[in-house]
Amino acid sequence: MTKNTLLYAVLVAATVAAPFLFPSYTAFLATLWLFIIVALTWDMTGGQMGYNSLGNIFFYGTGMYTGAVIAIGLYFPVGEWTDASRSEVFSVTASQYYTGMIIGIPGAGLFCGLCAFIIGPLFFGLRGPYFAIGTLGLAIAAGEIVSNIEWLGGGQGISMPHSPLHPDFEKVLIYFLYAGLGVVLFGFLRWFYSTRFGAAINAIRDDEEKAEAMGIHTLRYKTITWAISAVFVGMAGAISAFQLIHFEPLETAYQTINLGIFMVVCVLLGGKGTLWGPVIGAVLFHVFKEVTWNYILGGQWVALGLLIVIIVVFFQDGLMGYLKHVRPGWFGIKVDTKGATS
Amino acid sequence: MDQILFNIGLLIEYPMVNLKIVIDGVMIGALFALAAYGLALVWGVMNVKNLAQGDFVIAGGYTSWFLVKTGWLQSIGISSNIVALIGVPVAFGVMAAIGWVIYKLIITRVIERDLFTSLLATFGLAIMMAQIMNLLFGSDTQSLKLDYETLYFADGLIDVPIAKLIGVCMAAGLALAVILFMKNSRMGQAIRATSQDSRAARVMGIDTEKVYAFTFSLNAAICGAAGAIIVMVWLIQPFYGITYSVRAFVVVTAAGLGNLPGVIAAGLGIGAAEQYGGHIFGIGYQQAIAVTLLLIVLFFRLLQQRRKRQALN
Numbered sequence: 001m002t003k004n005t006l007l008y009a010v011l012v013a014a015t016v017a018a019p020f021l022f023p024s025y026t027a028f029l030a031t032l033w034l035f036i037i038v039a040l041t042w043d044m045t046g047g048q049m050g051y052n053s054l055g056n057i058f059f060y061g062t063g064m065y066t067g068a069v070i071a072i073g074l075y076f077p078v079g080e081w082t083d084a085s086r087s088e089v090f091s092v093t094a095s096q097y098y099t100g101m102i103i104g105i106p107g108a109g110l111f112c113g114l115c116a117f118i119i120g121p122l123f124f125g126l127r128g129p130y131f132a133i134g135t136l137g138l139a140i141a142a143g144e145i146v147s148n149i150e151w152l153g154g155g156q157g158i159s160m161p162h163s164p165l166h167p168d169f170e171k172v173l174i175y176f177l178y179a180g181l182g183v184v185l186f187g188f189l190r191w192f193y194s195t196r197f198g199a200a201i202n203a204i205r206d207d208e209e210k211a212e213a214m215g216i217h218t219l220r221y222k223t224i225t226w227a228i229s230a231v232f233v234g235m236a237g238a239i240s241a242f243q244l245i246h247f248e249p250l251e252t253a254y255q256t257i258n259l260g261i262f263m264v265v266c267v268l269l270g271g272k273g274t275l276w277g278p279v280i281g282a283v284l285f286h287v288f289k290e291v292t293w294n295y296i297l298g299g300q301w302v303a304l305g306l307l308i309v310i311i312v313v314f315f316q317d318g319l320m321g322y323l324k325h326v327r328p329g330w331f332g333i334k335v336d337t338k339g340a341t342s
Numbered sequence: 343m344d345q346i347l348f349n350i351g352l353l354i355e356y357p358m359v360n361l362k363i364v365i366d367g368v369m370i371g372a373l374f375a376l377a378a379y380g381l382a383l384v385w386g387v388m389n390v391k392n393l394a395q396g397d398f399v400i401a402g403g404y405t406s407w408f409l410v411k412t413g414w415l416q417s418i419g420i421s422s423n424i425v426a427l428i429g430v431p432v433a434f435g436v437m438a439a440i441g442w443v444i445y446k447l448i449i450t451r452v453i454e455r456d457l458f459t460s461l462l463a464t465f466g467l468a469i470m471m472a473q474i475m476n477l478l479f480g481s482d483t484q485s486l487k488l489d490y491e492t493l494y495f496a497d498g499l500i501d502v503p504i505a506k507l508i509g510v511c512m513a514a515g516l517a518l519a520v521i522l523f524m525k526n527s528r529m530g531q532a533i534r535a536t537s538q539d540s541r542a543a544r545v546m547g548i549d550t551e552k553v554y555a556f557t558f559s560l561n562a563a564i565c566g567a568a569g570a571i572i573v574m575v576w577l578i579q580p581f582y583g584i585t586y587s588v589r590a591f592v593v594v595t596a597a598g599l600g601n602l603p604g605v606i607a608a609g610l611g612i613g614a615a616e617q618y619g620g621h622i623f624g625i626g627y628q629q630a631i632a633v634t635l636l637l638i639v640l641f642f643r644l645l646q647q648r649r650k651r652q653a654l655n
Contacts, residue, residue, distance in 0.1 A: 052458045054465070125644040129391050129457045133591055137636040140584070144630030256584075257469055264462065298477060305470025312463045313451045 015183065019175045026171040030243065032286045033178035037236045038259060039266035039278035040185055041229035046264070047273035048193065049225055050205030051124070055135030057260030058142050059112040059230040060237040061253035065146065067108035067238025068158045068247075071100030082153035094164035105177070105238040112234025113227045120223030127208075136256065143254030157248025160241055174243045181239065185232050190275060192228075201225050205273070257301075261308065268311050271320025280319055349622045358499040363617045369506050370576065371613020372513045373399075375606045376568040377586055378593035379517065380561035386599045387537040387557045388453050393464040394444075395565060396586025397471040401440065402433035402566025403573035404475055407484050423488050426574050430512055433570035434563045441562025445555045453554065468583060475580040483579040509571040516567055520560075521602065533557055537600070585632050592632070596639045 019026045038060065045051045072081050075096050092100075119138070126134045147155045163170045192198055200221050203211040212218050240247075247253055254260075262285065270281020293300050311318075317325070324331050353360055381395050406429025409415065415425045448467060452460040490504040524530035535543045536553045544550050572578060592612055597604030612635060619631035 052462075122641060122644075125648060126640060129461050130595075130640060132458060132461055133391070133393075134637065134640050137588060137633045137640070140588070141630050141633040141637060144627070144633065148624075148626045148630065261465065261469070268462075299473075301473035302470050302477070305466045305468075305473060308466030308469065309448055309463050312459055312466060313448060316455075316459060 012183065015179050019172050023168070026168075026175050028286075028290060030171065030175040030178050032283065033175070033182045034236055034240065034259075035262065035266055035282040035286045036279050037178065037182050037185055037232060038263040039270070039282040040182075040189060041232045042263040043267045043272065043274075043278045044189070044201075044229040045222075045226055047267060047277070048198070048205060049201040049222060050208075051222065051226075052128075052132050052264075053135040053226075054132045054260065054264065055137070055139035055256075056229070056233055056263060057254060057256055058135070058139040059116065059233040060240070060259060061139070061142060061146070061249070061255075062115060063108040063112050063234030063237025064241040064247060064253045065152060065158070066111045066234065067104040067241045068160055069152070070104040070107045071097075071161060071242075072158070074100055074103065079151050082151065082156075082158055090161075092161035092164075097161050097164055100161065101242060104242075105235050108238035108241075109231040109235035112237070113231040116227040116230035117223060120226050121219060124219055124222045124226075139254055139256050139260060143250050143256065146254065147249040153248075155248060155250070157246060157252070158241075159246045160244070162245070163242075174239060177239045177242075178236070181232065181235055186275075186279070193275060197221070197224075202273075261304075265304075265308055265311060268316060268318055271318030271322075271324075274320040277318055277320040284319070345624065346622055349624075353621070356499065359621075362500045363621055364614050365500065365502065367614030367617035368610045369510050369613070370572075370617075371610035372510050373568045373572055373609075374586075374589045374593060374613055375609025376513055376517060377565050378590040378597075378605050378609050379520070379602070380564040381590040382594045382597075382599055382605055383533075383557055383564075384561045385594060387533055388449075388540075388554045389457070390449060390453060390460040390464070390558075391457065391591075392561070393461060393587050394468040394471060394583070395561075395590045396588070397468045397475075397583035398437055398441070398562045398565035399569040399572065399586045400475060400578050400580065400583045401471060402437045402569030403578040404479055404484075404569075405433040405436045405566060406430065406570035407486060407573050407578070408479075410486055422486070423490065426486050426488055426570075427508070427512075429573075430567050430570040433566040434516075437566025437569075438559045438563035440566075441559040442555060444562070445558040449558055450551070450554070468587065472580050472583050479580065481580060483577045484573065485577045486574050488574060503575060506575045509574050512571055513568065516564065517606075520564060529553075529556060585629055588636050589632055592636045592639050595636070595643060 018029055022029070038056070042053070042056050045053055045056075069078055072078050075092070076090050081090060123131060123134055123138075146152055152158065165173065200211070200216050203214065203216060204218050204221060208218055237253075244252060251258075266281040266285045267278045268281070269285050270279065271277030292303065296303050315322075324333070328334075353363075377395055377399050380398075381392060384390055384392050406426065409429045409432055410422055410425050415428065416422060420428075444467065448463055449460070452463045488505045490508070492501050492503045493507075494501055524534060532543070532548045532553050533556070535546070535548060536550050536557075540550050543553070569578065589612060593605055593608040596612075597608040612632075615635060616628060616631050620628045623631070
């Protein structure tokens with residue numbers, strides 16, 4: 001146990017020190033934390049509960065818009081703010097900006113959780129591929145509809161209030177928001193998966209009919225799990241809104257093929273249904289992406305598609321699954337060599 | 343909101359507009375039905391839900407477009423209109439070859455795995471194909487503007503371009519050919535046998551691997567031909583693929599597998615529904631309507647299943 005405590009202490013120290021040690025990589029590290037957050041939340045339903053969603057990006061985009069609407073709407077009329085032809089300039093004071101941030105980020109999380117709570121009972125009747133396609137449809141539909149709502153800026157998107165901070169400090173602030181959310185999420189999941197609730201959602205993954213027969217109210221468990229993951233994705237989305245300053249619906253907010261599929265790739269790369277798998281996968285994928293993206297100019301997305309196909313076809317258990325296979329002892333799995341037949 | 347009410351009022355005031363919308367919708371719907379039939383074929387035979395369906399359609403469209411734009415055939419004295427028609431069988435052939443390669447490289451490895459694997463693998467394939475087409479042909483919308491005449495009915499309220507009529511006739515002919523092929527040929531029988539019970543088919547001496555490869559290739563070819571017809575009159579763009587995939591899913595989910603009349607009816611119906619939606623809510627919502635229809639159909643099926651105390655899987 002002490003070994004683990006030491007490991008976590010070192011990691012937290014590294015997290016805190018990283019933006020000061022490598023100031024030019026702060027934005028990179030912030031995005032890394034975003035990847036870790038979305039991968040961990042995807043794994044809650046995808047890996048631990050067996051419901052593979054392709055549309056968790058819906059909560060990211062909704063969080064982004066909710067955060068923006070709260071931050072702006074607290075002091076200004078949103079419709080006038082987003083009006084493309086407006087001539088008057090709104091000036092935002094520092095205290096207004098921070099109030100917007102402090103209320104906007106948790107507000108976005110709560111709103112996304114509420115959304116998941118409402119749509120959960122609709123979607124959780126869909127199983128397997130239908131669930132994946134249905135959630136993908138949800139994300140695409142939401143993006144298309146939002147891009148037609150003039151009140152939210154339409155296809156132009158929303159410009160966030162300008163930060164009163166110097167850009168360098170702003171980056172560090174965003175980094176710590178992401179990192180704080182990520183650490184809280186990781187700690188929460190570590191506890192969450194060890195509870196009876198975690199055991200119940202694992203039972204749903206293994207065999208939903210049997211789980212129901214054992215007296216687990218499956219719909220309630222599924223909806224609550226999805227809502228919790230939505231809260232975190234929504235908060236991450238709201239932080240992204242403050243980070244990006246300007247965002248538009250189809251390419252940034254409801255980016256179905258970028259982040260929406262990255263989170264699945266991260267989890268598959270690291271290993272589904274494990275605590276550390278999504279984290280490791282997110283780090284690997286993000287570093288791989290940042291290193292190679294510039295060299296294959298124009299072909300990045302082709303490479304991404306190829307990567308998805310290769311991971312899914314040849315390496316689906318991910319790194320953790322591979323390690324589990326090679327070194328079962330590390331995971332506390334005892335292999336009975338005598339009983340094993342060749 | 344006023345705009346929506348105004349548009350609905352227009353429909354009631356001029357009943358002919360309804361007819362125009364239905365005709366337009368049914369014409370494009372015929373092509374949705376083709377793509378959906380291919381999806382139902384692959385889904386039923388090898389239980390792979392192909393999310394790259396729409397990208398096959400778009401790829402077929404670009405094949406035909408490329409054939410016309412390079413002007414090889416025009417240089418030996420064939421007019422562009424005829425080349426566009428030749429493009430349909432060419433796209434059929436090219437996409438059959440591409441489909442076969444994709445089957446051998448990817449699909450054969452995911453058939454036996456769980457359904458999410460094949461879904462995600464084909465999603466990766468869809469991203470890859472869209473991006474390759476984007477690199478090759480650019481991200482502009484393309485259409486072959488053929489100089490066929492347009493027929494007018496009812497004082498010009500209803501306009502039917504002859505190119506559209508030709509396209510719909512070709513789609514119907516292709517569908518008929520595929521149906522006859524499935525009914526009568528040896529391979530068609532093997533495909534149907536495999537879709538009923540692949541293990542039994544193997545016992546009876548059918549090379550199911552070959553059947554799978556052929557089915558996937560046929561599916562890609564049908565989609566490619568549909569795309570070549572689409573590019574004659576309608577627009578294609580590298581990233582339109584996912585919408586066609588979604589429409590194919592809507593049709594198959596609404597009609598159910600192995601229900602050919604249902605697939606055709608649902609295809610025509612979704613075409614008309616989309617045109618109505620586009621008219622009422624404005625053209626900007628067209629993609630959103632296609633996807634929202636998917637959600638509506640899914641929930642409708644879900645309610646049906648729930649009455650039987652079953653989940654949709």
